[in-house]
Amino acid sequence: MDAAAMKDEVARAALAHVESGMRLGIGTGSTAEAFIRALAGRVSEGLRIVGVPTSERSAKLCGELGIPLATLEDLPELDLTIDGADEVDARLRLIKGGGGALLREKIVAAASARMLVIADASKKVEHLGAFPLPIEVNGFGVLATTLAIEKASAMLGLSGSIRLRMVGDKPFITDGGHLIIDASFGLIPDPEALSAALHAIPGVVEHGLFLGLASSVLLAGPEGVERLGAA
Ligand SMILES: O=C(CO)[C@H](O)[C@H](O)COP(=O)(O)O
Secondary structure, three states, X not given: OOHHHHHHHHHHHHHOOOOOOXXXXXXXXXXXXXXXXXXXXXHHOOOOOXXXXXOHHXXXXXXXXXXXXXXXXXXOOEEEEEEOOOEEOOXXXXXOOOOOOHHHHHHHHHOEEEEEEEEEHHHEOOOOOOOOEEEEEOOOOHHHHHHHHHHXXXXXXXXXXXXXXXXXXXXXXXXXXXXXXXXXXXXXXXXXXXXXXXXXXXXXXXXXXXXXXXXXXXXXXXXXXEEEEOO
């Protein structure tokens, strides 16, 4: 089974967790987009849900496919968020933000009673950190913030390249108007300590460590869909 087929399979499996009447957080990325397409099929058959998208990109796709949408202002409490991830460990800790939507993804996940993560099995890791950690930062003083990230991570014994995310010759700009720094620390022995250290830096808006947010994970592999965590 190729990667696209695995994304479709896990997206279909996620539909079993969606019930009529739900207020649904809708993630960002290629796996989340496979879910949006599968969800649109159910909506066209009569499933009643309202979605709160985590990015302009997902909002656009949902709109094109006829999925009813609301904002988090309209619906500040959600039943379930379904989103992808760049890495997941056995404790359901995640790295997210490969698509640059981590801030809205985290706000929406935190506003949800449950977060269901969908991914292919290659995203399951023993230790987080092989995927560069995305850190969303304010554009003001980005060099000072980068230095502060270097110092804070060095205190935790972490080092590696810390780069501003670019699109061609221009910085990548998030939906919130911020920048992304991708930090290739390598394996992160204590994600909670790194999270706290990053949150203490004024220029850091948010980071891609999702700790204690995911309630369950569906992973598609050659043998089918495996579930980690509660139903
Ligand atoms: O966090 C994300 C976007 O900010 C995505 O969920 C993550 O990058 C996974 O994407 P994909 O499903 O395309 O592998």
